[in-house]
Amino acid sequence: MHRIASSLLEAGCLLALSSVPADAQKFPADLTQVSLEDLMHIQVTSVSKKEQTLSKTGAAVFVINEEDIRRSGATNVPDLLRMVPGVNVQRIDANSWAIGIRGFADIYADKVLVLVDGRSVYRPSFSGVLWDEQDMPLENIERIEVIRGVGGTVWGANAMNGVINITTKHAKDTQGGIIAAGTGSETSADGLVQYGGKIGSKGAYRAFGRYFNIESSILPSGARAVDGWHGFHEGFRSDWELSPQDSLTVEGDLLRNREGQTLKGVVFANALPLQADVNDRIEFNGGNILGRWSHTLANGSNLSLQMYDDYYSRRVEGLNETRNTVDLDFQHHVAIGSRHDVVWGLGYRMTSDHFTPGYSVTILPPHRRDNLFSTFVQDEITITNSLSFILGSKFEHNAYTGFEYEPGAQLVWEPTKRQTLWASVARAIRQPSRKDYGLSMPFAVVPVSQGGFGITELVGQLHPKTEEVRDFELGYRMQIRKGLSLDAVAFWSSYRHLMTLEPQDPIFTMSPPPPHVVIPLMFDYKAHAHNYGAEIDANWNVTDRWKIRSGLSLLHMNVISNPDSRGSIVANEGNAPKYQFQIRSLVNLTRRLEWDTSLMCVAHLATVPSYRRLDTRLGWRLGESAEFSVVGQNLLTPRHLEHGDEWVGRTQVERSVFGKITWRF
Numbered sequence: 001m002h003r004i005a006s007s008l009l010e011a012g013c014l015l016a017l018s019s020v021p022a023d024a025q026k027f028p029a030d031l032t033q034v035s036l037e038d039l040m041h042i043q044v045t046s047v048s049k050k051e052q053t054l055s056k057t058g059a060a061v062f063v064i065n066e067e068d069i070r071r072s073g074a075t076n077v078p079d080l081l082r083m084v085p086g087v088n089v090q091r092i093d094a095n096s097w098a099i100g101i102r103g104f105a106d107i108y109a110d111k112v113l114v115l116v117d118g119r120s121v122y123r124p125s126f127s128g129v130l131w132d133e134q135d136m137p138l139e140n141i142e143r144i145e146v147i148r149g150v151g152g153t154v155w156g157a158n159a160m161n162g163v164i165n166i167t168t169k170h171a172k173d174t175q176g177g178i179i180a181a182g183t184g185s186e187t188s189a190d191g192l193v194q195y196g197g198k199i200g201s202k203g204a205y206r207a208f209g210r211y212f213n214i215e216s217s218i219l220p221s222g223a224r225a226v227d228g229w230h231g232f233h234e235g236f237r238s239d240w241e242l243s244p245q246d247s248l249t250v251e252g253d254l255l256r257n258r259e260g261q262t263l264k265g266v267v268f269a270n271a272l273p274l275q276a277d278v279n280d281r282i283e284f285n286g287g288n289i290l291g292r293w294s295h296t297l298a299n300g301s302n303l304s305l306q307m308y309d310d311y312y313s314r315r316v317e318g319l320n321e322t323r324n325t326v327d328l329d330f331q332h333h334v335a336i337g338s339r340h341d342v343v344w345g346l347g348y349r350m351t352s353d354h355f356t357p358g359y360s361v362t363i364l365p366p367h368r369r370d371n372l373f374s375t376f377v378q379d380e381i382t383i384t385n386s387l388s389f390i391l392g393s394k395f396e397h398n399a400y401t402g403f404e405y406e407p408g409a410q411l412v413w414e415p416t417k418r419q420t421l422w423a424s425v426a427r428a429i430r431q432p433s434r435k436d437y438g439l440s441m442p443f444a445v446v447p448v449s450q451g452g453f454g455i456t457e458l459v460g461q462l463h464p465k466t467e468e469v470r471d472f473e474l475g476y477r478m479q480i481r482k483g484l485s486l487d488a489v490a491f492w493s494s495y496r497h498l499m500t501l502e503p504q505d506p507i508f509t510m511s512p513p514p515p516h517v518v519i520p521l522m523f524d525y526k527a528h529a530h531n532y533g534a535e536i537d538a539n540w541n542v543t544d545r546w547k548i549r550s551g552l553s554l555l556h557m558n559v560i561s562n563p564d565s566r567g568s569i570v571a572n573e574g575n576a577p578k579y580q581f582q583i584r585s586l587v588n589l590t591r592r593l594e595w596d597t598s599l600m601c602v603a604h605l606a607t608v609p610s611y612r613r614l615d616t617r618l619g620w621r622l623g624e625s626a627e628f629s630v631v632g633q634n635l636l637t638p639r640h641l642e643h644g645d646e647w648v649g650r651t652q653v654e655r656s657v658f659g660k661i662t663w664r665f
Contacts, residue, residue, distance in 0.1 A: 046145040046165040048378055048390065049154045050333050050343050058390055058410030058422040059151075060086070060475060060489040060535060064144040066169075071586055071596045073617035073631035074138065075187055075212075075658065077166070078131050082600060082613075083584060085535040085551030086148040087162075088577060090643040093227035093651040094186075094217045095132045095259040095282075098643050101148050101162035102493070103531055103557050103576035110430055111467075113151060113159035116166045117251065118329070119290055119308045122158050124351055124370070125321055125363075127433040132257060133284060133312070134166075135233050137192050137210050139178055139662070142169040148535060149491060150471040152428030153408030154343070154376050156394045160428045160469045161493075168251075171196055171204035171239040177665045178208075184631075184658030189213040189230075205238040216260070217651040218639055225651045226279045229259030245296045252289035257282070263317060266442040266455065269360035270512050273445045273453045278359075286312030301334035319358030325351040339382045343392075347374040353434065364438040364460075370399040378408075386414045400432040401466050418479040426471050432464035436499075436523055443521065454506065454517035465525040468496045483541035492532040497525035498559065502567040526565035529573070530558050550583040574606025575644055594619040607644035612636050625664045632657050 043051045047059045054061060062084045074080045078097040082089045088105045090098040098105040101112050108128025114121050116136070122129055144166050151159035174196040182190040189212060196206030209232070216228035237251035259282045267278040290308035297303070306329045313322045331345035349372040355363040378392025393407035408426030415421070439460040448454045475489040504520040533555040540548045557573035582600040589595050596617045604610040614636045619629040632655075634640070639652035 044145050045167075046147055046151070046163055047154075048343060048380070049331060049345070050341075055420050055477060056388075056412060056414070058412040058424050058475075060148040060473065060487075060491075062086075062146045062148070062537065064146070066142055069138050069141055069144075071594065071617065071619065072598075073596070073615060073629065073633070073658070075182070075190060076131075077134055077136070077138075077144070080138070080144065081146070081164070083549075083551070083582060083598065084146045084148075085537050085553045085580070085582070086533075086555075087146060088580065088602075090575075091653050092643045093225060093261060094214050095227055095229040095257075096261070097131045098575075099129070099131065100576065101146075102491070102533065103555055103573070104161060104571055105575055106572075110433075111158070111160040111469075112162050112164060113155055114164045114166070115155075117168055117249075117290060118292065118306055119288060119310065120327070123323075124325075124431075124433050125323065125353065126435045127158070127430065130314075132229065132259060132282075133255065133286065133314075135210070135212070135231055135255065135257070136166075136168070136235075136253075137194065137208055137233075139180065139192065139194070140168045140174065140206070140208070140237075142167045142173075148489070149424070149473055150406075150408060150426035150428040150469065152406035153392050153394055153426055154378055156347075156374055156376070156396055156406065157398065157404065157429055157431035157466075160430055160467070168237065171206050171237050174206045175204065178662065179665075180660065180662040182658060182660035184656060186215055186217075186633075186654065186656040187212065187658055188215050190660070199238065199240070202242060203238060203240040205236065207234075207236040209234045218654060219262075219651055220641065226260040226262060227651055229257060229282075231255065231257040231259075247294045249292045250290070252287070254287045255284065257284040259284075261316075265444060267317075267359050269442055272442070272455060272512060272514065272516060275445055280317055281315075283315045284312065286310070286314075299334070301332065303330070303332045305330050317358045317361050319361045319363070320356045321353060321363075323351060323353040325349065341380040341382075342377065344377040345375065347376075348372070349374075355434075360442050362440040363434055364440065368434065368438075372399070373397045388412050396431075398431050400437065400464050404429055404431075404466060420475075420477040422473075422475045424471075424473045424475075427468065428471070429466040429468050431466060432461075436460055436464040437462065439523075446519065448517050452516060454519055456519045456521050458501070459504070459520045459522045461523040461525075464523070465497045467498055467525065470494045470496075485539045487537040488534065490532075490534045493530070495529040495531070495559075498527040498529055499570040500524050500526045500561065500565050500567045501570060502526065502565065521567065523570075524565075524567070526562040526567070527569045527571070528560055528562065529571065532556055545588040547586045548583065549586075551581070553580045554578065572606065572644075577603035577605060577610075579603045592621040594621075602642075605644050608641045611640045611642070613640075626662065628659075628661045630657065630659050 042054045044054050045051055047057045078089050081087050088100050098107050099109045104111045108126050110127035114129045147163040151163035155163055178194040180192040192210045194208035198204050211232055213230040216225050219225050233255050235253040240248040261280050263278045263280050265275055288310040292306040294304045308327050310325045327349045329347045333343045335341050352369040354367045374396040376394040381389045390410040396404045406428050410424040412422045437460045441458045443456045443458050446454045471493045473491045477487045479485045501521040502524040504522050507518045509518055535553045537551045557576055559569055559571050559573045580602050584598040587595045598615045600613040613634055615633045617631045621627050634653055634655045639654045641652055643650050
């Protein structure tokens with residue numbers, strides 16, 4: 001590590017002394033110099049699948065822009081999401097996170113839909129998002145739009161509590177080259193090589209390769225875990241302006257990850273009743289390609305056609321899953337008269353999988369092909385110049401529960417140019433997954449009479465239901481004065497058909513030996529919940545060189561079993577903090593020297609104490625095209641826990657330091 005750090009220092013000195021070409025790629029404009037009036041008019045697309053200004057949206061939206069990303073000091077997307085009010089990020093170990101919006105945070109985050117350039121990365125095998133698979137160069141992200149609350153009206157199933165939409169930069173905005181290298185106490189190596197250029201007079205491209213290596217973290221006992229990981233990511237993007245009315249985007253990725261984890265409990269079905277901690281090796285290989293054509297019609301309306309193919313193979317707990325997904329999406333945005341602005345679309349998705357049994361986990365049937373058909377329509381109706389009403393719904397047909405609908409309505413009122421009030425009501429669902437339907441997995445050893453033993457076993461449900469939420473929100477945005485703005489939202493959500501584990505009649509079995517009793521715990525949907533809370537986001541440009549952004553989120557969860565339930569609830573209300581507070585300070589000390597600091601306070605969980613997290617970054621621009629930065633994370637304590645799940649061996653988040661140098665040419 002010392003040799004790497006020495007090399008970085010030498011490279012920084014050389015870059016400072018070297019000349020930079022006149023057309024070198026420059027760093028993004030400093031958004032501490034952008035007025036709040038401009039920030040309120042940032043264009044977002046995630047709320048209605050069309051471009052609209054942030055101030056006119058009828059939803060709780062937070063935008064992480066490219067300058068936020070650069071000055072965060074983060075090396076991954078989960079750490080970026082910590083700055084969003086209402087989003088709870090819990091690191092489980094060095095390669096896995098539980099990320100939830102307004103509660104329900106677990107390793108799969110099954111109530112949050114995540115997209116990258118319109119491609120869903122929500123996995124239909126176990127319901128949720130595996131964040132170790134979402135590696136990407138942060139330098140290429142244009143913005144991350146986070147919707148807190150229901151997003152199913154236009155995005156469909158699984159957007160129950162929110163949508164995280166990651167948008168990468170247009171290829172024309174990444175011309176030239178980037179070489180970046182970093183090292184630190186936790187991330188021992190992080191490197192990026194990228195180059196972008198023109199294709200004739202109508203096209204532009206970029207291609208990149210990235211490598212990273214994360215060291216193993218520390219267990220609560222103080223011993224070193226086996227959760228270290230490393231990966232490679234190669235990718236490209238090309239954008240074409242085929243004509244004044246037509247544009248085309250083609251992009252693709254190849255990813256390879258190798259990582260570890262510690263499993264606890266009944267790991268091997270052929271070694272009953274052994275319960276032990278077992279070190280497991282995870283292997284992931286994946287690739288995707290996406291194409292999107294956009295066309296503007298003579299009447300000013302526009303349409304788009306998008307298609308992607310996503311393939312991956314993942315081996316974990318001895319279980320090997322291969323999956324291929326093909327998705328086709330058509331969308332049309334048209335104004336009808338002077339009062340109606342309509343967006344509608346059609347979608348089709350086919351996903352095909354194959355599973356081989358793991359150490360103890362089995363998915364049946366081992367092969368399955370599912371189809372998802374969908375359509376949506378949303379109309380923004382202008383009632384007056386200051387009042388609009390948005391009404392729409394998504395309609396889907398899935399292979400598990402058949403026809404589903406997800407309606408939503410919003411009312412947006414702008415009493416003045418500096419104020420916006422909005423209210424919304426919506427319904428959304430979580431579509432059942434392969435786990436819900438066909439899982440078989442020993443869970444725990446329990447004593448039985450006469451000296452024997454029993455095994456509780458998780459069992460899928462042949463007739464799964466959709467989990468459902470009905471959400472009500474009231475929001476207010478205000479530019480209090482020049483340089484000071486406030487965004488606040490209050491919400492109340494009612495959940496039905498939440499998953500429970502219902503005990504079934506015990507079964508005596510001889511296989512696998514020795515003879516034992518099996519107590520099936522079948523997935524069922526016999527719980528409900530009521531959540532309510534509030535989120536506040538405030539921006540203050542103190543001076544031309546100093547910006548402060550703070551956020552506060554309050555959450556109350558009440559998860560209750562139905563009267564006919566005899567089992568336990570899967571959703572754990574104790575795994576969501578009742579409050580979170582964060583404040584970020586961005587200071588330009590000089591024209592080339594930046595100092596950025598963030599402080600976060602998170603309330604305790606059922607099995608995790610409250611903690612405070614302090615991160616700081618010092619950035620130095622070496623000329624117009626090079627930058628050196630040093631980041632310290634979790635500086636207040638040597639280490640702390642963030643997640644309470646005991647199934648996978650959780651580790652502690654350590655105090656760390658990271659240095660990085662970036663050269664754009």
